[in-house]
Amino acid sequence: MKIYNGGKIFIGLLVFAVLAASPFIFNMGKSKTAEKPDIRIDTPEILKLEDKKCVAPREQMRATHMKVLDSWRDAVVRNDDRSPVLVSGRQYDKSLQNGCMKCHSNKEEFCDKCHAYVEVKPTCWECHIEPKEKKS
Amino acid sequence: MRILFSFIAVLALVLIAYAGVKTANLQFLFGVVVPYAAIALFICGFIYRVVKWGSSPVPFCIPTTRGQQKSLPWIAQNKLGNPSNTMEVIGRMFLEVFLFRSLFLNTKTEMTSSNRVVYGSEKFLWLASITFHYTFLIVLLRHTEFFVPTAPFFLDIIKSVDGFFEIGLPRLFLTGAVLLASTAYLFARRLYIPQVRYISLAADYFPLVLIIGIAITGMLMRYVYLTDLVSVKVLALGLLSFKPVIPEGIGPIFYVHLFLVSVLLAYFPLSKLMHMGGVFLSPTLNMANDSRMTRHINPWNYPVHVHTYEEYEDDFREKMIGAGIPVEKEGVVNGK
Known part of the structure; x- marks a missing residue:
């Protein structure tokens, strides 16, 4: 089989193959990155709890926690509704710093790990003041 | 029928993936086996098609000529419409590939009520095509956040421009909406223009419906049925580093989305989507109109005894x- 303009076609196909395989090429020899980031829920506040439950089940929180925060933001900032959320007999402030981070006080180990892993940059700390964590 | 077929085909694909994951627990099939097979088919099939085109001889010098060809020195040549050397061919090819020039210069023919044929400018096909292609490219580049361990330099720029208006949360990416709108227009165009409808085949509708399906499942997953992104990235990176894992907690909609993308990749080399490679191998576009300067020898010519x-x-x-x-x-x- 004769290929006409073989040189040019070869260069074109090479560019195609490299581009198409680039996700594989960038992942070569980086086996560790496939591991799930290990987030920590062992803050003193959480350790004090008897039943370690958040406002929603774990799976749901992993996928949709931003929606919860968004609805709280709307309720508090836009509708002036600061009434606490009641979930299975426990009260939670509709607040990032006084609600969520009362228990999850370890921003670096809890928030940042996953956000960095999936390249998400939430805008929380554009308004809120970033908590200063004690380096242990 | 051709339209209905495409809809039913895509709907069946959605249901296959949904049922396979939801009831039969075939996560490994839809999350690992099918994507690998699809990528292999895509790359090998693409190369096969291009090599096959490359082995077909071009018997005549047949560039399309749009404008004055190179002639006497005082006659102005239309260099990008009627190229006479390789540099001009590259110029024309660049305009075609990046700006879809031939679609831009496309005209429409219409019959007026008094039975007169009139020709007019028709830019909407060009507009929908170019927005569709570029938004699809940006959406693909945005997905690199799942493909590589550390984000490439362009990801932040793309995401901040794309989500500039900060509508909703997770914030709306404009390219997704424009992608859906332009494919919907391209589909509607095939339905509502009688001449175009007449020449449209299932092979024209199916890729459009499939891409619309991909866009819809992707947007549903981003804005409505949110899924755990960490698990998705674990799956993606596992696939791409040839250490596949199926993490817990990924909703069926992700597998539907992934299955539709796999079908698109596998279908690509079999279909008209090969214009991605074919545009470069199109003799009417990649030849210089130099038949008055160089003799084009037909490679088919049988060695005749003279x-x-x-x-x-x-x-x-x-x-x-x-x-x-x-x-x-x-x-x-x-x-x-």
Whole structure:
């Protein structure tokens, strides 16, 4: 089989193959990155709890926690509704710093790990003041 | 029928993936086996098609000519419409590939009520095509956040421009909406323009419906049925580093989305989508109109045995002289 303009076609196909395989090429020899980031829920506040439950089940929180925060933001900032959320007999402030981070006080180990892993940059700390964590 | 077929086909694909994951727990099939097979088919099939085109000879010099060809020095040549050398061909190819120039210059033909044929400018096909192609590219580049361990430099720029208006949360990416709108327009166009509808086949509707399906499942997953992104990235990176894992907690909609993308990749080399490679191998676009300067030899030409006049005279010289017919080389016997 004769290929006409073989040189040019070869260069074109090479560019195609490299581009198409680039996700594989960038992942070569980086086996560790496939591991799930290990987030920590062992803050003193959480350790004090008897039943370690958040406002929603774990799976749901992993996928949709931003929606919860968004609805709280709307309720508090836009509708002036600061009434606490009641979930299975426990009260939670509709607040990032006084609600969520009362228990999850370890921003670096809890928030940042996953956000960095999936390249998400939430805008929380554009308004809120970033908590200063004690380096242990 | 052709339209219905495409809808039913895509719907069936959605249901296959949904049922496979939801009821039969075939996560490994839809999350690992099918994507690998699809990528292999895509790359090998693409190369096969291009090599096959490359092995087909081009018998004639057939560039499409749009404008004045290279002529006498005082006649202005339309260099990008009628290229006469490789640089001009590259210029024309660039405009075609990056700006879809031939679609931009496309005209429409219409019959007026008084039975007069009129020609007019028609830019919407070009607009929908170019927005569709570029938004699809940006959406693909945005997905690199799942493909590589550390984000490439362009990801932040793309995401901040794309989500500039900060509508909703997770914030709306404009390219997703524009992608859906332009594919919807391209589909509607095939339905509502009678001539276009007449020439449209299932092979025209199916890729459009499939891409619309991919866009819809992707947007549903981003804005409505949110899924755990960490698990998705674990799956993606596992696939791409050839250490596949199926993490817990990924909703069926992700597998539907992934399955539709896999079908698109596998279908790509079999279909009209090969224009991605084909545009470069199109003789009407990649040849220079230089047939007045260089002779285009048809590679198909069969080696014909030619009997020239010189050979003829050598064969019959004596008889020609005997019959009084003038010859070119007198006094030569048997060619010597």
